[in-house]
Amino acid sequence: MSTDDTPTVAARRHRLQQWIAEHHGGSQASFAAATGVNQGELSGLLKRKSFGEKRAASLEEVAGMPPGFLTFPLTSESGRPAVSRVAETATTYGYVHVQQLDGEAAMGDGRINDDFPEVIRSMDFTSSYIRSIVGFVPPPGRLVLVTGRGDSMIPIIQPGESLLVDSGVQTFDGDGIYLINTGSGQQVKGLQDRGDAVYIVSANSMLYPAFPLPSGAMIGGKVYLRNRIDRFN
Numbered sequence: 001m002s003t004d005d006t007p008t009v010a011a012r013r014h015r016l017q018q019w020i021a022e023h024h025g026g027s028q029a030s031f032a033a034a035t036g037v038n039q040g041e042l043s044g045l046l047k048r049k050s051f052g053e054k055r056a057a058s059l060e061e062v063a064g065m066p067p068g069f070l071t072f073p074l075t076s077e078s079g080r081p082a083v084s085r086v087a088e089t090a091t092t093y094g095y096v097h098v099q100q101l102d103g104e105a106a107m108g109d110g111r112i113n114d115d116f117p118e119v120i121r122s123m124d125f126t127s128s129y130i131r132s133i134v135g136f137v138p139p140p141g142r143l144v145l146v147t148g149r150g151d152s153m154i155p156i157i158q159p160g161e162s163l164l165v166d167s168g169v170q171t172f173d174g175d176g177i178y179l180i181n182t183g184s185g186q187q188v189k190g191l192q193d194r195g196d197a198v199y200i201v202s203a204n205s206m207l208y209p210a211f212p213l214p215s216g217a218m219i220g221g222k223v224y225l226r227n228r229i230d231r232f233n
Contacts, residue, residue, distance in 0.1 A: 009051050012070050017046055019065060035062040057136030067127045067137040098123055098143045098164065133224045134166055142168045144221070146179065148188045152202040153177075157225060163188060165221035172198050172219065179220040180213075188223055 005013070024030035028046075032039040037059070045051050045059075056070035123145065127137050134143075144165050148157050156177070157163070165179050172178075175192045180200070190201035191213065202208035 008072070012051050012056055013046055015070050016059065019063065019069070023063075031063070035059070037062065054135050057131060061131070067131075068139065071136045072139045098125060098145055133164065138166060138168060142166060146186070146188070146223075152204050152208040153188060153190075154204050156203040157188065161225065164224040166224070167221040169222040170219055172213075173222060177223040177225075179223055180217055181220060182214050182217045186220060191219075 020026060020028060020031045024034065028039055028042050031037070032042050041049065045055070053071055059065070060067065060070050130137050130143070144167055146163050146165055148161055148163055149159050151159065163179075167179075169178070172191055172193070176190070177188060178191050180187055180189055180191070182200075190203065192199050192201045192210070197212040199210045200213055201210045
């Protein structure tokens with residue numbers, strides 16, 4: 001195992017080894033045959049190969065593991081990795097509970113919103129739906145719902161539409177649509193790397209020209225549109 005592993009990656013490798021031991025008699029060849037994973041890659045994942053969230057999520061799916069078994073294997077007090085799940089008493093197993101934030105995210109000049117808005121309602125989504133959008137099932141509380149207002153993102157986002165936000169993304173993570181705050185409240189805007197800088201880009205570019213992301217601007221999450229996911233892929 002690489003000495004450069006983060007605690008999460010180290011726990012991820014441990015969890016994968018544990019699954020192989022318990023479900024495949026400790027045989028990597030058996031796991032590879034059952035899942036279609038290349039055995040050389042599998043050996044690398046157990047030792048020193050990069051083992052990120054998306055690869056962990058894909059392994060969970062092909063191996064039939066519970067959501068979160070590899071993606072976010074938090075360490076328990078005993079030091080053994082433990083799965084992070086939505087409490088079954090609050091949400092039916094296999095579903096992800098997503099809370100909505102009080103306050104609108106502007107798609108225009110900006111709207112003021114408290115740093116810690118009150119939760120006013122929530123929705124449950126199937127784990128498979130969340131995985132199809134985000135690529136993995138985040139831990140509880142990481143996904144939030146916001147409502148977009150304004151006209152700067154028309155026609156990609158219509159005013160009043162609910163948006164799914166991965167609040168775990170706090171830095172630029174490639175071209176896409178983000179929840180940002182440039183000092184005048186939360187906004188839903190596109191971010192695009194144009195070489196010289198990352199630019200804030202509106203779909204309605206005739207009224208809202210692109211401009212460089214100001215220093216000190218904060219990224220509050222990456223945005224996914226619930227009803228037209230194909231536009232964001």
